Amino acid sequence: MSTENTANQYRRPFVTITLLFFLWGFITVMNDVLIPYLKESFSLTFFQASLVQFAFFGAFFCVSLIYYLVSLASGDPINRLGYKAGIIVALLICGAGCVLFYPAAEFQKYGFFLGALFLLATGVTLLQIAANPYAAILGKPETASSRLNLAQGVNSLGTTLAPIAGGLLLYKVFVTGDEVTIDSIKLPYVLYGALFVGLAVIVWKSHLPKFSNEEKVEGGMGALKFSHLRYGMIAIFMYVGGEVAIGSFLVNFIMDEAVMGLEESTAALYLAYYWGGAMIGRLCGAISLSDIASQSKKYGYMAVTAVVVFFVVYVVTAIRLDDGEFSMVFMTPAQILPFLLMIVLNFVAFIFGRGNAARALGVFSICLIVLLCLAAFTGGPIAFWAALGTGLFNSIMWSNIFTLAIKDLKQYTSQGSSLLVMMIVGGALVPPLMGKAADVFGIQLSFAVPIINYVYIAFYGFVGHKIVKSEIEAMKPVAEEIKV
Template sequence: MSTNEATPDYRKPFITITMLFFLWGFITVMNDVLIPYLKDSFDLSYFQAGLVQFAFFGAFFFVSLVYYFVSLSSGDPINRIGYKFSIIVALLICGFGCAMFYPAAEFQAYPFFLGALFLLATGVTLLQIAANPYAAILGKPETASSRLNLAQGVNSLGTTIAPIAGGLLLYKVFAADGEVTIDSIKIPYLIYGSLFVLLAIIVWRSHLPSFTKEDESTSSSLGALRYPHLRFGMIAIFMYVGGEVAIGSYLINFMKHEDIMGLPEATASIYLAYYWGGAMIGRLCGAISLSDIASQSKKYAAMIATAVVVFFVVYFVTAIRLDDGVFTMSFMTPSQVAPFFLLIAINFAAFVLGQGNAARALWVFSFSMIVLLCIAAFTGGSLAFWAALGTGLFNSIMWSNIFTLAIKDLRQHTSQGSSLLVMMIVGGAIVPLIMGAAADRIGIQLAFAVPIVNYVYIAFYGLVGHRHVAIDEVQPEVAA
């Protein structure tokens, strides 16, 4: 893009791209609704049910790794075929993956479901590879971070709505005579697949500006892996994604436990919105906390207003019920939701303690996660219930903070480092399996102590591991 031309108006293309963030957030969190459903339908152990996340997030690692090596050896594929075409192909792969749930239900084969999930996740991975940098370049470079934060907020909206919409579709709308069967899954995933295809058509018909960039020089060197703060950061991303996905994966089963709330699955799936809604509150407040608003009082006021607005959105959405084909509203009493308000207040205090510093906020939030998981694992009733749901508030800023700290001062290796960090999303495939295996042996409630290890490491990264050395302090690469 020439520097002597007026800056184009990219608002319409950006709106189109943010739709992608919403939809992949929605379909990713649908796994949390799907896991207890498939577990009961196929009489699976917790470990076997955890293969849902293994298949889904395993695709992130495999596809990103293949993409990384292709880019390393022959240049960036997206730069050759264009962002628009790449996004359309990714959306169609997602649509096809969703469509494969229909034959999987027909054959009633759990491995078929896992294959469909892997294909769906392949499309989501390609979407992330293409859409994140595209959103960043749709405007002035100095506002790129702001655009990505906004897009991530829209992504969080999808993760908040998904448990409610998915729960209604699976447990109410398409349940056979009020009974949930394996056939109940067919139509919902055909609907999701149709949305991906529709969005592909919208992208195809939209005017999305073309961008080209010079490929970074290819090399067989370790490159970015020379930097200790990146290597530690890769493990931190693994731990964060693994912890967040594992907690979300078993929250419904946790809420069903008689020592917690004993909720039916359909009701428990609705309460997932507080977990993912908390993540949306934290991310939006984090964006404000790190913004360039000069007045601290105005910054805090904006954060409080944002938290209150998002809370009431979640509160009203979770009140939706479908009984005998009629939508009704069933609100919790103020005393019932008071614990979540308290958690929001604690989250705000954590932001204040973080002082707008990414590393400091990371270890403060990690410590909060450790406390909440201890309460969830070792107490009971509504206290454990809200402690588990409240973890979404404190998971919220971890991805952006870890990512920013890990790529700091990588210079020409920044893109390579970013690819390596994306690969570590595979934590979402591994940690749920470990937590599931623990749940089979010690029970679902005590298994919530497993991710504590993840947040101990993330706290270490915020305290020590993020520290980087100047490029001239790193042993130089041997010249070819």
């Protein structure tokens, strides 16, 4: 089969898979809107409110650990069940988790909400285990990082729209009377549940190429034999923990008088700049790591992409809904200038990355360390835009770490994928640490907590990702790794 025909064969399935990335990005970032909402409704401390992320991302660890143990005992479950069936089951579990928000609101029990989030995250975990390696193998191996960055870019579209849609639904559309109550949460999550079920039907009706691994995964340490995977697992932990912790407390950070002192409903809208920045970075990363030969064309496409996405974010964050009427309140060019400058800095970072996934990871980590120092130790608009700008540089980290960590694992690829997804538990553990720091030292100084995360990721980008040849050579030979 020709390369062109293979690309055409994979194009439609890849589009279907990117819909999954969009929806789980949307539902994950809804947690960032939920945290201040539930904090106020149940009169929680920052630490107690951070249990939202502990329940959600804790599910990633539990489910992935079970998946890993099952794969050691009886082979890869996704390989036996099939990617398509696995994805459908995962989507239905997500839908069930969303629907449980309705009785949770009826009983007005915080613990019930945490249980519903755990079930929802169980489905998202299974989606991650199946969809990330599936997107990576839908095409040429050398462009796997590019495809994952593109899929993550669509994921970021969901994360960009979620704060706006969630903020409008919770604070404006479904608000009861003049006050925000826990009842406002019911219908939005029933709607989200219906979307997951609808997508399950779409996947069921779609044709997805079948991939299977003919080699049985061996027992023992399995994928953990490879140091670049072990270091990559810690890097995923650090990345997810840092990104989730920042997103979790951004609304409260923006509300702080030392930063901007905005109202909660307005502050929630500015999450779109954080996640919109991630979308800019991921789409530009997909172009940067693609097989486009001309560097000038790459940079041209990246510049156009950044401008278009910025304009979309600029427009959607201007949306207001007051007394049932929509209005548009735009920032002035002077107010928006810091974010534009950070987009330029992001572009420069890509140039320094030279289209190399590992080098770009290291450069972006350094930029994040600088921005977090500004957010934690300055104040006003500088701290505000520095915190929002971290999304631009968090953008490529998942895709780059993931593809670097599973590189050359062959028959251990699915097992390695489940181990990496397990380390999303960083999103469960780092936010409570940051929440405790916010309770003790204040919300602004707590933004210094994730700095250590990006110091480690810089190490992985510059050193830890390197493959040890002796480990690869010791791997049992595989005649045919992937059969289509």
